Amino acid sequence: MSDRRTKFYLDKRNGKVFGVCSGIADYSGLDVTLVRIGAVLFTVLGGFPWTVIAYLVAAWVANDKPYQFQDETREDAKFWQKVRVKPSTSVRDVRSRFRDIDRRLADVELHVTSHNRRLADEIEALR
Known part of the structure; x- marks a missing residue:
């Protein structure tokens, strides 16, 4: 099966725990720090069990980012983020x-x- 650039992948290379927040940032084009802060704030402000469950499910279900997508240029990354959005x-x-x-x-x-x-x-x- 061919890997697609428009699919959500875990970005363990830039991730802290499982690479979920880093994958979300890569997929959406947002800054990874903002995604992490948003996840922590959402967890603290009332979404505690559901945020952790969603994080663990995403880490379990999503695939790792394929090797051929790791070394793409910044311009290519921006283009594919626009395509996904x-x-x-x-x-x-x-x-x-x-x-x-x-x-x-x-x-x-x-x-x-x-x-x-x-x-x-x-x-x-x-x-």
Whole structure:
């Protein structure tokens, strides 16, 4: 089975106990410190048994982060976090980038294939 970048994984490399808070931070794009503080506050302010149970269940059910995802660049990590949070926006952004690249490539192609005497002279000078 192929590993997916849009799935929740435990991040034991950056985790303190089981890597659940670190995995949540990696999945959502939040700062891991804020996730840990939120988990502690939620536990202290009334969610004691349920937060601990949810934490242990998540540690038991979730898989470890695959090795090939450990060394991704910061830019790749941000991109996949955006995909996980709002997939439709990510697809729209990628389509927009491709449209822009396609438009610029068409402009270059038009410029090169046009009957531009100065460009033809420059190309001849390079030969």
